[in-house]
Amino acid sequence: MNPSDKKPKRLSPEERKRRLLEKAIDYFSEEGFEGGTRELARQLGITQPLIYRYFSTKADLINEVYHAVYVSQWQESWAQNLQKRDRPVRDRLIEFYDGYTNAIFNRHWMRIFFFAGLKGLDINTRYIRRVSDHLLRPICREMRAELGFDVEKPLRQAEFDLVWMMHGLVFYQGIREHIYKVPYKVNHEFSIQIAVDMYITKSREVIEAALKDPAADLAPAASFIPEQLVQVAPDRI
Amino acid sequence: MNPSDKKPKRLSPEERKRRLLEKAIDYFSEEGFEGGTRELARQLGITQPLIYRYFSTKADLINEVYHAVYVSQWQESWAQNLQKRDRPVRDRLIEFYDGYTNAIFNRHWMRIFFFAGLKGLDINTRYIRRVSDHLLRPICREMRAELGFDVEKPLRQAEFDLVWMMHGLVFYQGIREHIYKVPYKVNHEFSIQIAVDMYITKSREVIEAALKDPAADLAPAASFIPEQLVQVAPDRI
DNA sequence: ATAGGTATTTATCACCTGATAAAAATATTC
DNA sequence: GAATATTTTTATCAGGTGATAAATACCTAT
Structure with missing residues (x-):
């Protein structure tokens, strides 16, 4: 295996949150907002409770998805x-x-x-x-x-x-x-x-x-x- | 209470299925297909398992909704x-x-x-x-x-x-x-x-x-x- | 009136959901 | 290298899901 493929098991809070939000945009735009947090976590290669360290609720996460997709694009x-x-x-x-x-x-x-x-x-x-x-x-x-x-x-x-x-x-x-x-x-x-x-x-x-x-x-x-x-x-x- | 308001507690299979499908069109067009069968039953004034006497699965019910809304309208x-x-x-x-x-x-x-x-x-x-x-x-x-x-x-x-x-x-x-x-x-x-x-x-x-x-x-x-x-x-x- | 048939309900299953608390694993500091 | 801090996982909760089986309530024919 290429040594550069080694991915660190821990990320900085900023980087983790960035990746989480990015994937959430992807995931919810495919599945709709009823998409489950476990499947979202799986696609990120993390466990589901970790999401809640960066977003207090699912609604909070979805809100940030909105902001990233709509508001910031105007x-x-x-x-x-x-x-x-x-x-x-x-x-x-x-x-x-x-x-x-x-x-x-x-x-x-x-x-x-x-x-x-x-x-x-x-x-x-x-x-x-x-x-x-x-x-x-x-x-x-x-x-x-x-x-x-x-x-x-x-x-x-x-x-x-x-x-x-x-x-x-x-x-x-x-x-x-x-x-x-x-x-x-x-x-x-x-x-x-x-x-x-x-x-x-x-x-x-x-x-x-x-x-x-x-x-x-x-x-x-x-x-x-x-x-x-x-x-x-x-x-x- | 108006005596004509008395609704029979049992309906003929045809009438029950008709009402069920009608309400399902209403319900799923509001909530999407993730809408629950219990809430659908509640809006019909019946219990949830009764749905399964008329539609073998939820997918089957949704299929009939499609047919009623799309196919028959063409x-x-x-x-x-x-x-x-x-x-x-x-x-x-x-x-x-x-x-x-x-x-x-x-x-x-x-x-x-x-x-x-x-x-x-x-x-x-x-x-x-x-x-x-x-x-x-x-x-x-x-x-x-x-x-x-x-x-x-x-x-x-x-x-x-x-x-x-x-x-x-x-x-x-x-x-x-x-x-x-x-x-x-x-x-x-x-x-x-x-x-x-x-x-x-x-x-x-x-x-x-x-x-x-x-x-x-x-x-x-x-x-x-x-x-x-x-x-x-x-x-x- | 009663018996048979069936529409409907009650009780329950296994599984999935968002969320929380405690334990573990990893990184950082001295 | 030990102590500390923090990211991540494990274990778990209460509640909701579609679906099934058995019990019940109602209607109708006799």
């Missing part, structure tokens, strides 16, 4: 760059979706997102609200500004639906790739381009019709709840 | 009507998606689909293959025929991706409504119209470019496996 620059009016909206959107899909189109992110979504966990609803409030609503404003509509008038339902359609078209390709597991490489640049073009093309008539009709539904109000991406109610795990 | 007329060339493709697509979303945009279908998808269950991959082979590929043929392209030449990747984009745009609105649980009614007719228009608008240039370039990727071959929507490998539950 880029504040997304919302900032989307609102820099020195370039056409189309360019900004394509650049944004290039970065966004690059951050979230991976097996860990996609699967944990849906596991959490099906469980109705806080982190998931908060994330969707964040996408809605910090990304999609600003995009609607930018679109109005570029087309010369009044930015101050309240957002209409139809405009909001339309921007969600663009978002959904892009996002669904990630679902195909990582949830459906299609047996070939999905071309994301292509779908981003199609989605953005669809949005740009349809925006004028949708905004025009929505603003003309005083009876048209308003988009639901942005959330009042001070939203963070962090907490998970422990009893939901 | 309409053969979808594929048939899509290929009747007496009307424009646009009309056929809109009619199809009206019927399709009407069948699958409900909490049971949507949630069970993703629970099964995350577990990698056969039923789910089979379903996706069925959508691909029986719906989306025929749509691509119809589109080529309407635009006057050669229907016999093999399907290209870009055409296939494009039809999946239309499909994804529509499907994603169901995800928003039933997985994200947005707090308002999503307008499906609107998104269907946008999706179909996007597909029709982009088809000509995509097909043209794909057929012109001899190096363009082909779409993956339709599946050879004799696909059914029925079986679930018991050991995967």
